[in-house]
Amino acid sequence: MRVLLDEHLPHRLRQLFAAPIEVVTVGYRGWNGIKNGELLQKASVEFDAFITMDKGFLYQQNLEKIQIGIVLLHAESNRYTNLAPLIPQVNVVLKTLKKGEVVSVSIEQTVTRQNQDKYNI
Numbered sequence: 001m002r003v004l005l006d007e008h009l010p011h012r013l014r015q016l017f018a019a020p021i022e023v024v025t026v027g028y029r030g031w032n033g034i035k036n037g038e039l040l041q042k043a044s045v046e047f048d049a050f051i052t053m054d055k056g057f058l059y060q061q062n063l064e065k066i067q068i069g070i071v072l073l074h075a076e077s078n079r080y081t082n083l084a085p086l087i088p089q090v091n092v093v094l095k096t097l098k099k100g101e102v103v104s105v106s107i108e109q110t111v112t113r114q115n116q117d118k119y120n121i
Contacts, residue, residue, distance in 0.1 A: 001094055004043045006052035007032050009073075010080040016087040021094055044068040049097050051090065053078055069097035074106035082107075 005013060007026035014023040024047070026032060031039060036056065043050050049069040071090055075082040089105045097103060 001049065002047045003049045003051060003094065004029070004047040006050065006054060008053065008078050009051065009083065010078070012080060013083055013087060016084060017094075018091045021091065040066045040068060044099075048099075049094055067099045069094075069099055070102045071097065072102060072104045074104060076107075 001021050003017065003021055003023045005011070005023055005025045009025075011025050011027070014025065017023045026034075026039070031042060034042070036054070040050065044067045047068060049071060051071045051073065053073045053075065055072065071093055073083060073086055073090070075086060085107060086105050093103045093105060
């Protein structure tokens with residue numbers, strides 16, 4: 001599985017993902033500053049999942065057309081110390097994540113799965 005890590009997330013989170021998950025950052029890919037819609041379109045060609053903290057993705061994008069799974073992280077901040085504890089849950093979620101599905105992961109160890117139809121976008 002190939003995963004794209006949003007540009008505002010710490011690069012060193014990549015080290016915490018379980019094999020065979022391959023994690024690439026937006027910055028490494030050279031896509032910094034690309035708007036959300038264009039970013040998701042580009043990502044859907046090369047990646048199976050996109051990981052972000054940006055809740056705007058839920059309401060700004062038509063995920064049905066994008067065809068990529070999204071993992072939405074909920075944490076106090078985007079600091080490594082706040083996000084690292086979420087990655088074991090993310091590893092589990094990625095095993096069954098489907099295209100067009102949004103899965104929210106939080107420190108309370110709750111995982112919420114949503115289909116894009118739920119957002120009416």
